[in-house]
Amino acid sequence: MSKSRASLWIGVGAFLTALCLGVGVTALVLVLQAQAATAPATQVSAYLADVKNGDVEGAMKLDGTPSRSDEVLLTNKAYANVGDRITGYRILGTQTSGSTATVEAEITQKSGTSKAGFTLVRGAGSPLGLAGIENWKLKPVTLNQASVTLGAPGRLDATVAGVPLGWKGVMRELHVFPGQYELDVSTTSPWFTLDGTTFRVPGFGGTQKVQVAAALTQKGKDAAIAAGNAWLDACAASTVPQPSNCSFGLKNGPAAGETWTNGSWTVLTRPTLTLGEWDFGCRTEYMMDGSAGGCWPLGSSTPGTVTFSANYSIAATGESGNLTTDSPLDAKVEGSVVGFTDTTAIFDSVGWK
Template structure:
């Protein structure tokens, strides 16, 4: 065997080994790419990003555009959350045509939930080679309705970022976790405690309501405003004070003249202030407003009497008239806001 022959044998062996190596590498890469492109692997990658707090990458995977109003869908907000995802497990994968649904168990310290994720098969060159790629569809995140039970604009943060509360219900999405809420603005009339929005798993609809509590100064101002409304009614000399809770069924008869009409308080109604009512709405509440108020009711009705001097010019007759008996007087309405001067009381509409 010549030297040249041996050289060609070596070269042939090298080329053969190289081809076998490349072939094996291609096969490995093919099956690795195929495994990585499977729906369960895509969902596992997505959930791994969420578990690590890489929210930006997770959002890109599902094609969700970042919006300023989605204050919890950021790395920063999730970094401040507690009870975050601690793990997950793929439970099932079902594929029908170009749509695949993956079910996973989501683990948090507070418990576990299940969630389903949908993927659509992509049409690209890789699919011709048997390596079909799957795209995660927008995930059904939990939607939270956030309402602060207090009048006016309140400065507050949620999970370390500004909440953006302007008096209207906020509907925001969130990943699994517990997000602390802290009110940074101060009011002499009421206080709002710190709390947390708890989100378990994916795809739920939750409501978070945080009510304010009147301070002693706020209660005093609210009571004063309701009493001022009552005093204004008492000061009205008409037999049917406008918008008030007491009145006479009729006024002066034809040919009769009344003068010096007064309402005299026999006893004042005893007032009761309720906790913040999220369902309260007044005629002046804007449609976009979350509404709410501190309700004012009467625990013990008061009593008033009507007095007037009368005369009948045709006959010259004069005298005094009074109501036939004490008339019940009540106060019912709501405290909807405060100004520097005090509380704003709105009465219910009183009708005959």
């Protein structure tokens, strides 16, 4: 073989060797990049980056959280109105056990920092697995849940982050991303006022109990007291010695062979009525199933007094006359103001025996 031909083959061999090395290095770089792109920490970083940038809909696509019409705050439009959103994040570490990986991250908001765990599962094997590229999938992230209750009777107009709440007297359970949310409430009722509030949601996976309570106006207070007194008057209008479902009554009625007629109750002094603040735990038999409940407690700080009088007659002896209680009886008002009509408050008494 001539010297020139040998040199040619040496050059070709060197070129092919360099080409193979170049291809190998390129392939290695591509594999490493693919491994990094599918790594659990990378997927969590992508998710948090979307949330940080306000693209919560994109984040939900990454973790497979379905979009639902009743989740009114899980949209980019709603999240644009939220303050104190994520300003930064840091991956703290990854732990892998079998086909599950857990990534811990530190979430930073203007109001503070919090930690959250994200779970990923490894999918079925694929040809890429031979190159060390694993198929990790982010599971739906556990979002914060805000339980919103408006403490007032009837329907109200309310928004959270500018989105209509759709309040219908039933507590709303809403999933929310990190941030500060404005709850605005409006009412035209002359009986009470209701202010909104702000609630902060740190990180992921927590719960927030959001309650705003109505305050009675003076007109509402007067109507509530009047409703309590009207209940007392209705009991006092009874003509029997033991009025049904009332706070007072005689222990005994006519004896055997004795007849009472023209019975009447007289209110000597009225109880001193006191109104409490809205009670979220109050429930009455008139409230529908699933209702958030609530009422204004109405009670007696000091009882009033009543007396009973009637005509009596004894057929066997022909005796007749008037009778009255030996001493006044206590009369109380205890119950709840559960709402209003156009003209009055609605009072619901406790059960009396």
